[in-house]
Amino acid sequence: MILKELLSKFTLKGDSRGSKAKRQILYSFLLQGLSVLIGLLYIPLLLDYLTQEKYGIWLTLTSILGWFSFFDIGLGNGLRNKLAEAIALDDVELGQKYVSTTYALLIGIFGAVLVLFHGCNFFLNWNSILNTKGIANEELYVLTSIVFTFFILRFIVQLISVIYLADQLPSITKLMTTSGNLLSFILVIILTKFAAKGNLILLGTIISVIPVILFVIVSLFSFGGRYKAFRPTISKIDFKLSSELMNLGAKFFFLQITAIIIFSTSNIFITQFYGPEEVVVYNIAYKYFQVPIMVFSIVMTPIWSAVTDAYTKSDFTWLKNTLRQLNLLALVFALGVVAMIFISDWVYELWVGDQVKVPFSLSVVLAIYTIMYLVMAPYSHYINGTGKIKLTMTLAFAGIPIYLILVFVFGDLFSNSTGIVLAITLSSLIGLVIQPMQTYKILNKKATGIWDK
Template sequence: MADVKIYIQNFFKGNERSVKAKKNIIYSLFIKGISIAVGLAFVPLILDYLDPERYGIWLTLSSIIAWFSFFDIGLGNGLRNNLTEAIANNDHKLAKTYVSTTYAILGAVLFVIIILFLIVNPLLNWQNILNTTVVETNELAIVALIVFVFFILKFFFSLIGTILNADQRPAISNLFGPLSNLLSLIIIYILTKITKGSLINLATVLSVVPVIVLVIATFAFFIKDYRIYAPSIKNVDISKSKDLLGLGFKFFYFQISSVIFFSTTNFLIAQFSNQETVAAYNIAFKYLFMVNMIFGIILTPFWSAVTDAYVREDFIWLKNSLRKLNILSGVMVIGLVLALIISPYIYQLWIGEKLIIPFSLSLIITLYLIQQLIIAPFSTFINGLGKLKLGLFLISIKLFLFFPLAYFLGTYYGEIGIVMSMLLIQIPSLIQEPIQVFKIINNSAYGIWNK
């Protein structure tokens, strides 16, 4: 016991930046453990409340709505890096200006988007869009309206999480999701006892509860911890939008890439297969992605920590941190392979015979996720360093190639082909990002490698 106590004490010693990251990782892992447990409970509960096809409709619709996440034009990530720099330089006035300006610009953009959607939504045939006849178009339009409006509100109030991440407190930011999911789970469980399966009820609960949690968190933090940064109209400075959007537009293109490569997957699978296959894909992905999720928790504090270290020219810390994260990436790959091996038994225990998930689907998802595990440390460093220009060039190529490739492979291999196209399209980044990061932290990056 004495040895364990000494190990724990030594673990939380060292560079202040590293200690802060370690504490946030430990707290976040605990929080995410709760989140994973709740997420696993969600699937069989919703499958009991709705049939597999309606569950697939919900997944596809929410994925389509997620396409609108790029409408923040990169402001969130632009705020994160600029705010971290301002805090590192103890410039609280500039930090408050960045926060106020981001809220003002994003609020104006999202307001216009909501108005446009209210006009367009009644004109859309959601049955054709979702490739289903199980649910009436009018009901789907109501569900789409609920999901969209509250998704936009969630988008706006999620800025408090960006501020917490910029201040290197991601553990607290990570708490909002699990808390929302736990409350939603309780409410849906109650609904299964007192109502019949309803897509509208499900959409309302899963859309409204997260917004309520974020609204409460936003006011609580700006009243107390971040009162000095609380947004105000007099601190809005549109001239600072250049700082936010200059970096933000670069992140914007990366967001578009993420939306296309992830959020369109459900839509494409629905077109080349059916909604039950969408459900099978999401269940398999949810299970296997847990390993990547854990690694993502570990990486989260490093984004802003990398920004802080780079501003202070602490290249020794950058090199040591990257080396450790790469070793950990290899460990995570082994964990993911083990998760694949036992996946048939996990599916049987988790959802029983409600839905059959082919091993081939789990295998191709695993290969894709292994690729993401390998590249993740380098992506985190590039985001923290803000050196995105080369990545933007590659994204342009990916966007040009993705849909033709997905159409070709989807036509011949269905859902397997869709995931395969995602895997193939990321290969250039698997080469570019490590080379760029090593060049930058060794102070040998010039030209486009350092932009």
């Protein structure tokens, strides 16, 4: 009864925008808890089913395929902001045009990417790319063909999740993702019981196909029900709006490129410097310190579109008050990350046993990066929500050459992936200073020039 009263106060207190965000945070916490549990259980499951080398190959391969996500040129994030604005202004017809046009653009772009990839894939030497001889190149060709095809299709069908985000309902998006992960996890468990060990093709098929099927089903139900007014139709495609979507989307696109270059190439650099086995070590430590980021992201996810709504309506009081609360919460999370460092060895031992040994230095550097992310997250979400990301884009591009230089410097100085993580961390430092400055300029109506673009 007491718990029920507390939950009621939490979800109902405050204005409608704040109450909606609180409810979404609560629902998302429950779903994220299940998602984190699945992610933690996946690692020992796959380590047992695959060899450490094959698991490293799978992680590296998925990172490489992640590069192709930038081909949406930021249209998903562009739609998120534009649709949120249309909803705030109660312009349903404009919203439907944005949705229809975005689907048309994505189908055209990713259809071309799919044809191009399959035209080139036959000639690629995946053994050389993945630095391995433990699996036949023919098998890698089949694996990449299947995984990439459904990876591309997923980028089209998961657009329904962007619509829920724009409507400030991120818990539904989280429900889709978690449901897909849970179903895939159950099928992988069945696979490990009844199929021969080490079948990467079957594993890759399960993990890549299930989310696509789920998003298709959700799309059919959503456009037939809650979002019937936004249902994409050929007659509502308006390529005149594509410039609005693509101008904003292009900025997010460039941010995506920098993120992909830095985070997706980390596995490649680790593989080339230290071998695919070290990729597993890095990913175990990375997933451990991703936990506070994932939990904090639950709080931040509804903030993006809520900021768009508040900024469109010039509700600066709500924006300033909410930012103060988020900063305090980020500080609490940062203290929790410090505690995670001291129990990291015990957690790794409990989690994966003696199969993988994680250097303490790697844990420390990942913790520093995590704290930096937590501190910057409220400001980056505010900037994204207002759509004034040109400065962020410029800083991100400036960080790429710094990152690449530091990778080769620290890659030789360290005997494990600690150096690669240190390169990522140091190249992100400038954003820690600039993003808060821009946010406060925007909230105090003092942003001019590049600060206001």
